[in-house]
């Protein structure tokens with residue numbers, strides 16, 4: 001990526017948007033998210049000559065963002081730190097109504113519906129305990145690999161897989177109960 | 183396939199069958215294509231005949247898709263002149279260091 005000066009402008013644009021999406025879901029508050037995104041962007045620009053594996057540039061950027069988010073952490077806005085057991089996340093199909101969210105083949109055309117789905121998933125992700133949110137964010141929202149995610153979070157790939165599964169189960173449950181509550 | 187009468191003895195209890203629970207526990211690996219072919223085949227054979235599992239797979243896949251499609255509402259504040267200047271400066275310096283390293287190698 002870091003070949004010459006002409007790469008500057010596109011690099012600012014694309015990474016500002018990506019970094020902000022990450023910090024928005026991680027920091028909890030808009031002003032924190034903005035601030036952390038700017039700090040991350042600056043750090044990325046100051047140190048891009050240290051990037052050793054250009055093919056993993058996104059993972060590298062998110063690792064920097066994660067560290068700034070940790071520094072900024074305001075405990076009060078975070079969901080409580082806790083671990084899910086598999087049992088509490090499994091469905092009880094008796095009372096649970098079906099989750100009416102579109103599958104891949106039918107993402108809603110309607111901007112309103114799309115916006116509503118977006119808002120629902122945002123709330124559900126924000127309410128996840130941090131250890132699950134960070135994994136869901138990197139694996140499912142940013143679609144990084146298990147190995148990149150493990151590297152960013154300093155945990156093993158097995159831990160990533162386990163947290164991802166529980167995080168996904170919790171999201172499914174949250175979305176299902178949202179539908180039920182309506 | 184002939185139509186079979188309902189088999190109440192082996193009826194799934196709303197996805198609480200031990201086999202269903204075992205499958206629920208491995209669904210992410212299944213959906214991410216991380217299971218061995220024989221494990222996939224086993225899961226698919228069970229799911230084909232189990233409405234609670236079908237429903238659960240559909241829901242889980244739906245919520246994963248919703249994450250894939252998530253986009254942050256609104257744009258970040260545009261990079262202001264001062265930050266742009268610092269970014270540009272940092273970029274030039276990093277480029278210069280990179281160039282220097284390349285020459286030393």
Ligand SMILES: [Zn+2]
Pocket residue numbers: 194197199201202205228229232234235
């Ligand atoms: Zn089943």
